[in-house]
Amino acid sequence: MKAKVYVNLKPGVLDPQGKAIHHSVELLGYRGISDVRQGKYFEIALDGTLGEEQARDSVARLAREVLTNPIIEDYRVEIEA
Amino acid sequence: MKFGVIVFPGSNCDHDAYHVISKHVGQPVDFIWHRDTDLNSYDAIIIPGGFSYGDYLRAGALARFSPVMNSLKQYAREGGLVLGICNGFQILCEAGLLPGALIRNRDLHFICDHIFVRVENADTPFTSELQPRAVLRLPIAHAEGNYVCDDATLEELRRENRIVFRYCDKQGNVSAEANPNGSRDNIAGICNAERNVLGLMPHPERACEDLLGSSDGRDIFRSLAATLTLAV
Numbered sequence: 001m002k003a004k005v006y007v008n009l010k011p012g013v014l015d016p017q018g019k020a021i022h023h024s025v026e027l028l029g030y031r032g033i034s035d036v037r038q039g040k041y042f043e044i045a046l047d048g049t050l051g052e053e054q055a056r057d058s059v060a061r062l063a064r065e066v067l068t069n070p071i072i073e074d075y076r077v078e079i080e081a
Numbered sequence: 082m083k084f085g086v087i088v089f090p091g092s093n094c095d096h097d098a099y100h101v102i103s104k105h106v107g108q109p110v111d112f113i114w115h116r117d118t119d120l121n122s123y124d125a126i127i128i129p130g131g132f133s134y135g136d137y138l139r140a141g142a143l144a145r146f147s148p149v150m151n152s153l154k155q156y157a158r159e160g161g162l163v164l165g166i167c168n169g170f171q172i173l174c175e176a177g178l179l180p181g182a183l184i185r186n187r188d189l190h191f192i193c194d195h196i197f198v199r200v201e202n203a204d205t206p207f208t209s210e211l212q213p214r215a216v217l218r219l220p221i222a223h224a225e226g227n228y229v230c231d232d233a234t235l236e237e238l239r240r241e242n243r244i245v246f247r248y249c250d251k252q253g254n255v256s257a258e259a260n261p262n263g264s265r266d267n268i269a270g271i272c273n274a275e276r277n278v279l280g281l282m283p284h285p286e287r288a289c290e291d292l293l294g295s296s297d298g299r300d301i302f303r304s305l306a307a308t309l310t311l312a313v
Contacts, residue, residue: 009184013229014263016185066146069139069175071182072229 001046003059004078005067008039013072042067052079082309084110085123087153087169089144094130094166097286102127105289105299106306115147124309125162126153128169130222130284140183140225141171150176162206162305163278167223170270170280179271179280180238181230187263191224195294196261198246198269198283199253205245205272206308207279210300216253217246217297219283221261226282228264228271238271246270246281 009015015037022036044062046055056079063075084102088095095112102110113120120126134143144150150172157163157178165173173179186192195218203213211217230238238244246269250259260267262282270281285298 013184014187014227016187016189016227016263020189066142067138069142069182071174071180071231072184 001048001052001055002080003044003046003055004080005042005044005059005063006039006076006078007042007063007068007073008037008075009072010074040067052081055079082108082124082306083122084108084125084127085113085120086110086127086129087113087115087149088129089115089131089133089147091133091135092129092131092168094168094284094286097284098127098129098166101286101289101298101302106302108306113149115144115149118148118152120149120152120156120161123156123161124312125164125305126156128153128163128165128172129286130167130169133168133172136225139175141168141173141175144168144172145176154178157273157278160275160277162308164207164301164305165278165280166284166286167221167226167282170282171225173278173280178278179273180234181228181265181271183225183282184227184229185225186223186227186261191222192226192261193220193222194261195220196283197249197251197253197259199249199255200245201247202242202245202272204242205276205279205304207272207301207304208245210304210307214253216249216251217283217285217288217300218295219285219288219298220295221283223262223282226262226264228268228282230265235266238268239266241274243272243274244268244270245272245279246283
């Protein structure tokens, strides 16, 4: 079993890296892209001792306490069998 | 009067802080390894600049989990003086000892330069020897110094007069042009409500000798020493 955690800056928090990427993408001539926001992605291997719900709770806590700074970031957890 | 300088793996301004306390403040000072937990013998603690844990995850994020940090929180709760410089400021924010967060500089660059800050509050243990609205020339060296917080926090910081330093120009004008990194409201340093914890991005410990281009940082350490002398 594996957990995936997606971390994004909250809406409204300036993302200078996303802006720089967006700028480059525009210079390259890509069309139809209105914004780029950069985030982080974590893959967490689970040893199978927790059930899916327990694993989800545990990983969500990990995301809140370690992987994100809740002042500036949001997260989303996915559990993969 | 005894000072402590916390050393995390990756701290690199610890010796600068030690040098300033021993040479310019003239007081005893120890290095405190981040695994130590006994802070009882110290009158003031400095969290120095650097790249604790390589800035992995987020600047200051992993240092927060070092064993010394629980003791530091207790120390701060009991009124102990804590000065966080650069990475030290980032760590204090990550640990929740100061509000807000420090994100990537507006223009993405690592900035290594001398800037000006204005003393917004000279009534703290860290600024008591400075004149209100004095302009200091201090070095900065950071990639993540862009201070952010929500509207409610900013309002609280203003209302409680907890913005201690703002980026300004040479004449002391706080303006967008004088803001090196995009920090909200030109914030360069803030303190907690009790005034015993201060974090700032500029490096006063690198500005204590004319040979280094500025000695404006000395008054911050002189303030600390004066506060402690009064307290004895």
